[in-house]
Amino acid sequence: MKKRKIFLLAMVVFSVLLTSFSFYFYQMFYGANILIEQADTSITIEYGEGFDEVRNKFYDANIINDPISFSFVSKTMGYQDLVKPGVYYLKSGMSNLEAVRMLRAGDQMPVRITFNNVRLKHELAEKITDNTGIQPAEFEALLNDDAFLEKYGVNTENVMTLFLPNTYEVYWTIKPEELFSKMAEEHKKFWTADRLAKAKTLDLTPVQVSVLASIVQAESIKNDERPTIAGLYLNRLERNIALQADPTLVYALGDFTIQRVLNEHKRVQSPYNTYLNRGLPPGPINLPTISSIDAVLNYEKHDYIYMCAKEDFSGYHRFAKTLVQHNKNAALFQKALNERRIFR
Numbered sequence: 103m104k105k106r107k108i109f110l111l112a113m114v115v116f117s118v119l120l121t122s123f124s125f126y127f128y129q130m131f132y133g134a135n136i137l138i139e140q141a142d143t144s145i146t147i148e149y150g151e152g153f154d155e156v157r158n159k160f161y162d163a164n165i166i167n168d169p170i171s172f173s174f175v176s177k178t179m180g181y182q183d184l185v186k187p188g189v190y191y192l193k194s195g196m197s198n199l200e201a202v203r204m205l206r207a208g209d210q211m212p213v214r215i216t217f218n219n220v221r222l223k224h225e226l227a228e229k230i231t232d233n234t235g236i237q238p239a240e241f242e243a244l245l246n247d248d249a250f251l252e253k254y255g256v257n258t259e260n261v262m263t264l265f266l267p268n269t270y271e272v273y274w275t276i277k278p279e280e281l282f283s284k285m286a287e288e289h290k291k292f293w294t295a296d297r298l299a300k301a302k303t304l305d306l307t308p309v310q311v312s313v314l315a316s317i318v319q320a321e322s323i324k325n326d327e328r329p330t331i332a333g334l335y336l337n338r339l340e341r342n343i344a345l346q347a348d349p350t351l352v353y354a355l356g357d358f359t360i361q362r363v364l365n366e367h368k369r370v371q372s373p374y375n376t377y378l379n380r381g382l383p384p385g386p387i388n389l390p391t392i393s394s395i396d397a398v399l400n401y402e403k404h405d406y407i408y409m410c411a412k413e414d415f416s417g418y419h420r421f422a423k424t425l426v427q428h429n430k431n432a433a434l435f436q437k438a439l440n441e442r443r444i445f446r
Contacts, residue, residue, distance in 0.1 A: 130171040136196035138167045144211060146189050146274065149235055153182040156205075165192060172198050181206045187235060189213050189274040210273050218267035220389040221358070226265060230281065233274070240278045250279075254286050256309065259385035263312035264289045267391050292392070300399040304336065311398050314339075316386035317376075319394040320349030321409075323417045328397035330421065334406045336398075343407060345376040353387040361444050413438035 137143065145165065147156055157173060160166045175198040176182050188210035192201060217229035227242035244250055245261050256264055265285050272281060293301075293308050301311050318331045338345055348363040354372035368375070374383040406421040408428035413435045422428040439445075 130174055131199045132197050133171075134195040135167050135171060135198050136192055136201050137165055137194040140164065140194055142191065142193045144189055144191050147185065147187045147205075149187045151185060151187070153185050156185055166198075172201075175199060176202050179203070179206060187275055210275065212271040213274050214269055214271055216269040217265070218389070218391070220262075220265075220267070221353070221387065223262065226262065226389065230265070230285075231278075234272065234276055234281070235274050236276070236278050236281065241281065244278055244282055254282075260309050260313065262386050262389055263309045265389055266292055267389050297396075297399055304399075304401075310382055312390055312395060313382050313384075313386045315390035315394040315398045316388045317345065317347045317349060317383075318397055319390045320353075320387055321347065322419065325393055325397070327418055328394060329400060329402040330404065330406070331409065331419070332398040332401035333404050334409055334421065336401055337405065337407050339381065341407070342380060344378075344380045345382070347376045350374045350376040350383055350387055360446060362439055362446055364446070410435050 143165070145159070145163065147159075151159075153176060157166070157169055157176070160172070161169045166172045173182075179199075179202050181202050184206050186205070186208035188208060190205060190209070191211040213233045215230055215233050217226060220226045220229060223242055223245045224238070227238040227245065231238050231241050246258050248258055251257055251261055254261075254264060266288060268288075270284070270288065272284065276284075298308070301308055304311070306314070314332065314335060317335065318328050321331050322328055335345055335347070337343075351363055351367045351370060351374075352358060352360050354370050354374040355367060360367070368377045371378075373379060374385075374387065376383060404421075405423050408422040408425065408431075409419045410422075410428060410431040412418050412420055415438065420431040420434075422431055
């Protein structure tokens with residue numbers, strides 16, 4: 103009888119222990135362990151990070167509540183040897199099983215890249231890679247690789263015309279070549295049959311349209327004035343008159359602090375000097391926006407061939423058909439510059 107009682111007691115203890123362990127193992131896999139009583143969040147796993155670094159990062163950021171159970175589930179599912187970089191979206195109350203499955207599969211969330219207000223290649227490289235795992239120098243190397251660029255129909259001088267300032271979604275792990283290809287595809291989509299027909303009417307290629315748009319954009323911050331400026335430069339191109347665009351001199355000199363272009367600046371030896379060289383420069387002087395490109399394609403028809411900033415510094419310009427009138431407009435602006443003591 104006594105042995106029977108001991109056996110029954112042992113069975114009860116075993117059952118309790120079995121139930122407890124079963125419940126604990128169930129909880130390790132299926133119980134909530136991610137962002138307990140916290141909002142959803144995203145986290146980046148960098149290239150080269152191993153499991154220990156990932157687990158510690160998660161714990162330090164209060165993403166996982168119980169690192170032991172997270173480690174156990176990860177080891178059981180082989181995640182410890184399959185850590186994949188990227189940006190991952192973690193939901194509040196996720197289980198270890200849900201989180202590890204997502205991480206092991208490399209099921210990333212897309213990230214957004216935005217670039218605008220760009221003049222130079224290194225600026226583009228920094229902005230376009232800012233939210234990705236690409237190093238700016240890697241992307242800039244592509245921008246300076248003529249052999250690579252040849253298949254896209256551009257060169258190191260005009261490559262920036264392929265990039266349309268906007269916001270795009272990519273994965274953090276995108277490669278430099280893949281990102282470049284995506285931008286080329288976006289460029290191709292932008293140049294619809296309608297836009298291509300308009301460019302052809304102007305006797306300009308899409309690259310040339312973008313180059314001209316960059317000058318138009320640099321000349322005025324006023325979107326409503328840009329079609330007028332575009333019409334002026336198209337008039338000059340048609341009549342084979344040098345563009346004489348001051349922003350091209352600033353670009354050629356590489357000194358973007360210049361507020362007043364002087365005669366000495368007009369003598370700079372550069373293919374971007376549109377005082378010395380007729381026609382368009384070999385590449386854009388900034389990254390023109392979509393609205394600037396469309397301002398060229400939908401230019402205003404008129405007979406203006408001269409322009410000068412207004413003396414009220416409103417950002418608008420005075421336009422003229424004759425040099426006599428232009429000189430009068432220029433005198434007003436130069437007087438205003440002198441009064442503000444802007445000599446350079």
